[in-house]
Amino acid sequence: MAPCQIRCWEVADGTVVLLQLSLLLCQLLHMKLTTSLANGISEQHTEELIDVLKIPRDILESTAPGLRVAYQRYLACIKVVSDHNTMDKNRTWPIAKATKKEIVMVFVSSSAWYENYSNFDKIADFPAMQSWLAEDEDSPTDLDLWGFERDYYTFLDLKRWLKEKKEKRKGKGKGKGKSKEEKGGKNEKAHEDKEKSILAAGEQSFPNITFDVFSKFILSNFGENITLSATLVILFSMIDNVDLLSLHARQQNAKLAGENNVDATAWIRLLARAIQEKIGMDSDDLFDDYEINEHTTQTGRSILLGTKLDEMAKLLKLYPFNQERKVFEAQLKPVSHASIDPVHIICPIAAECETRSCKGQALHVHTKVRDVPKARLIKGSKIFEHAYVVSGVCEKCKTLYSAEHEQAYDEKQGYYMVHLNSAKYLKVGKKLWVDRAFSQGVLNGIYSFHASAAAYMEYWNNSFGNGKEISRRQVWEAFIHESIRMVSAGSGVNFISLDGLSITALTEEAFARLGENGKICASHNHSCLECTQPYRETQDSLPNESATVKMVVIDGIVMGPQHCAYDNCSNTLVNHREGVFCDVHNQEFGARCRHQEMWHKYNLEHSLDYLNGARRMLCKPAENPPWNKNRGRRVQQPHDESDTNIPKRSHYFSASRYYCVETICAPCGAVIAWTKFVKSESTTNILKFLEDVFPDEELRPDYICIDKAYKLLRTAVANRSWVTVEVYIVHT
Numbered sequence: 001m002a003p004c005q006i007r008c009w010e011v012a013d014g015t016v017v018l019l020q021l022s023l024l025l026c027q028l029l030h031m032k033l034t035t036s037l038a039n040g041i042s043e044q045h046t047e048e049l050i051d052v053l054k055i056p057r058d059i060l061e062s063t064a065p066g067l068r069v070a071y072q073r074y075l076a077c078i079k080v081v082s083d084h085n086t087m088d089k090n091r092t093w094p095i096a097k098a099t100k101k102e103i104v105m106v107f108v109s110s111s112a113w114y115e116n117y118s119n120f121d122k123i124a125d126f127p128a129m130q131s132w133l134a135e136d137e138d139s140p141t142d143l144d145l146w147g148f149e150r151d152y153y154t155f156l157d158l159k160r161w162l163k164e165k166k167e168k169r170k171g172k173g174k175g176k177g178k179s180k181e182e183k184g185g186k187n188e189k190a191h192e193d194k195e196k197s198i199l200a201a202g203e204q205s206f207p208n209i210t211f212d213v214f215s216k217f218i219l220s221n222f223g224e225n226i227t228l229s230a231t232l233v234i235l236f237s238m239i240d241n242v243d244l245l246s247l248h249a250r251q252q253n254a255k256l257a258g259e260n261n262v263d264a265t266a267w268i269r270l271l272a273r274a275i276q277e278k279i280g281m282d283s284d285d286l287f288d289d290y291e292i293n294e295h296t297t298q299t300g301r302s303i304l305l306g307t308k309l310d311e312m313a314k315l316l317k318l319y320p321f322n323q324e325r326k327v328f329e330a331q332l333k334p335v336s337h338a339s340i341d342p343v344h345i346i347c348p349i350a351a352e353c354e355t356r357s358c359k360g361q362a363l364h365v366h367t368k369v370r371d372v373p374k375a376r377l378i379k380g381s382k383i384f385e386h387a388y389v390v391s392g393v394c395e396k397c398k399t400l401y402s403a404e405h406e407q408a409y410d411e412k413q414g415y416y417m418v419h420l421n422s423a424k425y426l427k428v429g430k431k432l433w434v435d436r437a438f439s440q441g442v443l444n445g446i447y448s449f450h451a452s453a454a455a456y457m458e459y460w461n462n463s464f465g466n467g468k469e470i471s472r473r474q475v476w477e478a479f480i481h482e483s484i485r486m487v488s489a490g491s492g493v494n495f496i497s498l499d500g501l502s503i504t505a506l507t508e509e510a511f512a513r514l515g516e517n518g519k520i521c522a523s524h525n526h527s528c529l530e531c532t533q534p535y536r537e538t539q540d541s542l543p544n545e546s547a548t549v550k551m552v553v554i555d556g557i558v559m560g561p562q563h564c565a566y567d568n569c570s571n572t573l574v575n576h577r578e579g580v581f582c583d584v585h586n587q588e589f590g591a592r593c594r595h596q597e598m599w600h601k602y603n604l605e606h607s608l609d610y611l612n613g614a615r616r617m618l619c620k621p622a623e624n625p626p627w628n629k630n631r632g633r634r635v636q637q638p639h640d641e642s643d644t645n646i647p648k649r650s651h652y653f654s655a656s657r658y659y660c661v662e663t664i665c666a667p668c669g670a671v672i673a674w675t676k677f678v679k680s681e682s683t684t685n686i687l688k689f690l691e692d693v694f695p696d697e698e699l700r701p702d703y704i705c706i707d708k709a710y711k712l713l714r715t716a717v718a719n720r721s722w723v724t725v726e727v728y729i730v731h732t
Helices: 017-030 043-053 057-061 067-089 100-107 110-115 117-123 127-134 142-146 155-169 180-200 211-221 228-239 242-252 266-286 289-294 298-315 436-448 453-465 472-491 503-514 583-589 596-606 611-618 683-693 709-719
Strands: 363-365 374-379 382-389 392-394 405-410 414-419 425-429 432-435 495-498 532-535 544-557 660-665 671-677 703-706 728-731
Touching: 043 067, 043 100, 057 067, 057 100, 067 100, 067 117, 067 127, 067 155, 100 110, 110 117, 117 127, 117 155, 127 142, 211 298, 228 266, 228 298, 242 266, 242 298, 266 298, 289 298, 374 436, 414 472, 425 436, 425 472, 432 436, 436 453, 436 472, 453 472, 472 495, 472 503, 495 503, 544 683, 660 683, 671 683, 683 709, 703 709
Parallel strands: 374 432, 544 703, 703 728
Antiparallel strands: 363 392, 374 382, 405 414, 414 495, 425 432, 532 544, 544 660, 660 671
């Protein structure tokens, strides 16, 4: 086997990403049974060894990554080698003699065994690692053992872990152990670090009082029937209005001549009045019965509640006046909610199995509790760093249930996924989940502002990132997943795809199944007051309610999406960034010489690295300014003209572009259908487009609004299509 050359890039955390992926890829390849044949063992001999030694085939054929799977394969190999030695010693070996190397190569290649699997021989002195690899019940967690968490660990991680342990035993490591006092002080240090981060953000900590003190204050100051919701409204109204509390405290304590001490200031009475309106009919529960009898007016109750809120502010330490020193301290800072952020567990939305044959079988946790992965979650505009992601499984039909999809197995198509329209969260990265408010914001933002994924990424990072940025690819995945669910919901179905598709393949699959060649299902039979009007014979006559008039607008947008550069081929590019051919023509012409002199000249005129290329980019499509060196060289096709006079290409240095995107819209602006015209917006192409969208004459519009009505009518008469009595073509 030829040695592999691996290029490595160091990232911020020091992890050699590409090397780990390469090792993982090698590990998966070595797990294949056919590798034994490639390493010098015949397939027949391999099958004989499997049958005689009773090697479990599920271990040999498993493609799951990670050290734990490799460790199970290692243990099975050690046991099989021991069984072989015993049978050979007792002279009961029934086939040709086999060496240890041949038995090992049934499981993995010899190079993988001695380079990677031999590291398991070194863990004999580390029972914690053995327990973790064996997945014992009392095994340490990933964080306790490794010091970090991942979806799975590789041999490179194991080698580093063994090296660190070896250095510590030799005294080269820092700190051989920590005392209980040091461990106890670790939590205090973490608390101090958290406080420092809160102060650095210009906030103050959440009130740190015991529940016993808080509950006694509530029961002694408010009515005995006060509800939990009313209590929380009061608490969070106090916390989120610290500026108002600062104003109240300053006016309550006179400082300068002419000022008076006021117990219930207008500030606190305003807050009390707002809380009463928020609680509504249950606001009487804020007072005892005798207080209600004594204070019958709204003003009196606002003053009484304001006094209670003043005492509560002092209890929560949201009172900036030092009563001992009689000094007004700094104005209150906003209260941080970090300590009361909820724990988020992203789990399936179905409570029981939805397979008809299972009849509502209960779902079980698919992942072991100690191995539940953590991910970053974005809810709206807020980021939560440690959200738990867990999936469920039906023990009967083995269907997997995730928060965004369901996974099942079919004998014909293999594993497939059902993308749930009702999903609350969407996975848009390896360790990033977002809620539907975020994904809908991405969809609406890109459509409303005509923005790209990169532009929306920059907007979101600048507005809400606070140092925790998202990538352009994650924004694009959120756009794709939300678009699929929006279109699927409009069609009344859940989109089904094969499992394990990339985002590009998923997009193509979704368009093939949901796109309907440009027809938008949600706009079928669309009608509203703007685009469908009652029929009138004359302007002054009363409308006939039994008949309506429907009109559509047809127009093209010259925007030029790219397609294959080969003549008369409009297939999708195999590489949209730098490619010029589709998959078929790229295999035929992609590796051919590009004529260096012409290629160099093309770069000079088109690349932004050169002056001529920059000048060309500054010009509009039909503009030829005097300073442009290429002035008059390029032939521009006039709008709405046929493609008969378009010159042929002299090279294939760049991809071809569609002439325009043609749309059929209702007068209100709702898009009914769209398509792409390759070379021109000819009347023949328009009529064919109309035939595809409106094959049924009964559903055709009464009026077609288009800027080339006369030409279209002439072509329709010549072709004898779309000239029925009910259809009229109007020139705009």
